[in-house]
Amino acid sequence: MRQHSPTAARRGAPGKIAGYVVMVLIAALVLVPVAFIVLTSLKERPDIYTQPITWLPESFTAGNYAAVNETVPFNRYVLNSVIITGVLTVVQVSLGTVMAFALVFLDFPGRKLLFLVVIASLMVPNQITVISNYALVSELGWRNTFQGIIIPLAGVAFGTYLMRNHFMSLPHEIVEAARMDGAGPMKLLFRILLPMSWPTVVAFTLITIVTEWNQYLWPFLMADTSAVAPLPVGLTLLQNNEGATNWGPVMAGTVLTMLPILVIFLVLQRQMIKGLTAGAVKG
Incomplete structure (x- = not known):
């Protein structure tokens, strides 16, 4: 030794x-x-504008958190974010997993070309498609609607790529044994592959939740009212509500916006790390 x-x-x-x-x-x-x-x-307004800037206030206050709901319909923005993020997460994780399964375990014409399209879409910045998507959604009359926000964001290129790489790292002997036992595609996916893939699925889910919770540009273009606007857009309205920014409520709203994602990340961080590294440690 x-x-x-x-x-x-x-x-x-x-x-x-x-x-x-x-x-x-x-x-x-x-x-x-x-x-x-x-x-x-947690600062009073005079403490926020002191020069030079001080980190600790003379006295702590929770008034800024109360002012958030008094200034804008914050609870409505939270509900809108939950709806948009929840629907997009379910759609993207479901489609990404099924597409990755098809690219790895099903033999059909154009499979390699389809994967190249997925890779190519990863290289296209989302901002490039904003104008065409905006024109299409406006033509359909979907502005200020949930479907107008959700459907253009439902692409799953990254998730498909992530799940495909994970499926390719799984032992092919298990897949072949399941097929010899008569397992069809759906049984193979739900009974064999997914139970071995929960860390990667959790990582995919967490990445999707964080990304969609923080979406700003597209919802900002689509939502003119609080009926469908998510939290990032609501924080902008909070900032400009009185013409001059009162940074106390803005910072309080930012903390409240970050808190759910922070809790979810702390709960799922081990599964996320395990899922992202599963393919890398395969011998």
């Missing part, structure tokens, strides 16, 4: 220290702005 000498361990120490320093710096870049938002949401 090979043993590492103390000299080799000492040589590796600077590299480990440098790695820890980089990790601390990255964590600071992420956490410092979040801490500033949370602290600002």
